[in-house]
Amino acid sequence: MASPTQNGAVTQYSKALAACQPGIARRVYDASRSLLHGLFPPSCYLCLDPGQPPAFELCPGCEGDLPRNHPACPGCAAPVPECGAWCAACRQRPRAFDAAFVPYRYEFPMAELIHRFKYRGQVALGRILGTLLARRLAERGPPRVDAVLPVPLHPAREARRGYNQAREIAGFVADALGLPLQAALARRIRHTEEQAALPAIVRASNVRGAFEVRGAVPPLRVAIVDDVLTTGATVEELARGLRAAGCRHIEVWAAARAAGHGDGAQAPR
Numbered sequence: 627m628a629s630p631t632q633n634g635a636v637t638q639y640s641k642a643l644a645a646c647q648p649g650i651a652r653r654v655y656d657a658s659r660s661l662l663h664g665l666f667p668p669s670c671y672l673c674l675d676p677g678q679p680p681a682f683e684l685c686p687g688c689e690g691d692l693p694r695n696h697p698a699c700p701g702c703a704a705p706v707p708e709c710g711a712w713c714a715a716c717r718q719r720p721r722a723f724d725a726a727f728v729p730y731r732y733e734f735p736m737a738e739l740i741h742r743f744k745y746r747g748q749v750a751l752g753r754i755l756g757t758l759l760a761r762r763l764a765e766r767g768p769p770r771v772d773a774v775l776p777v778p779l780h781p782a783r784e785a786r787r788g789y790n791q792a793r794e795i796a797g798f799v800a801d802a803l804g805l806p807l808q809a810a811l812a813r814r815i816r817h818t819e820e821q822a823a824l825p826a827i828v829r830a831s832n833v834r835g836a837f838e839v840r841g842a843v844p845p846l847r848v849a850i851v852d853d854v855l856t857t858g859a860t861v862e863e864l865a866r867g868l869r870a871a872g873c874r875h876i877e878v879w880a881a882a883r884a885a886g887h888g889d890g891a892q893a894p895r
């Protein structure tokens with residue numbers, strides 16, 4: 627096993643390589659991972675049964691048992707009583723984005739996977755969450771967007787966490803669906819309070835003016851990717867910026883849907 631010092635050196639080297647040649651770094655990482663998984667097939671993260679070759683750390687049984695978010699509102703992915711029905715909030719007030727697709731509910735074990743991914747530094751769980759989201763998206767047919775945009779983190783928060791969890795998930799989704807990842811399309815220009823610490827009613831004002839959309843010619847159709855969708859205040863603010871910059875069709879894709887609309891949602895941001 628590598629010592630902490632060795633791990634630190636490897637991480638520093640990977641970061642430096644990724645900074646100058648991100649495509650090469652990803653290919654080197656994927657190639658070494660495929661080789662390792664050829665020698666040692668992955669085991670399921672949840673039950674330790676064999677995973678799914680070549681590199682998916684969930685067995686088919688555990689994948690099938692995850693809490694699906696269906697039926698869900700086409701506008702915001704909130705649970706609804708029947709397929710195709712829109713929730714009361716979306717019927718009352720249209721959202722800044724056109725559609726939302728969130729295949730799982732923020733319940734055990736998805737909530738645990740996301741918590742470990744986001745707050746305990748288990749960045750490798752991004753592969754599981756990103757692959758799950760990509761698989762469920764692929765089942766719906768060809769994507770109706772031209773690019774994928776992860777919700778940006780403020781640089782200070784990203785530096786503290788070491789990665790942007792939305793960027794990790796979006797990378798796997800973009801790869802799997804053959805879409806360009808346009809992480810530089812927007813940036814967070816204002817450091818905001820943790821949304822999880824705030825009641826739903828003030829989340830919208832907390833993120834107002836938090837994003838800047840860059841690029842003279844943004845793609846016409848964009849999917850915003852996040853890990854958890856709760857009230858939608860963050861993605862709504864980002865969608866407004868994209869719309870003002872010229873985007874015509876905006877979807878929101880996330881791995882898990884927590885309860886929202888001010889009903890006491892507690893998914894961490």
Ligand SMILES: [Zn+2]
Nearest residue numbers: 670673685688
């Ligand atoms: Zn399993």
Ligand SMILES: [Zn+2]
Nearest residue numbers: 699702713716
């Ligand atoms: Zn809705």
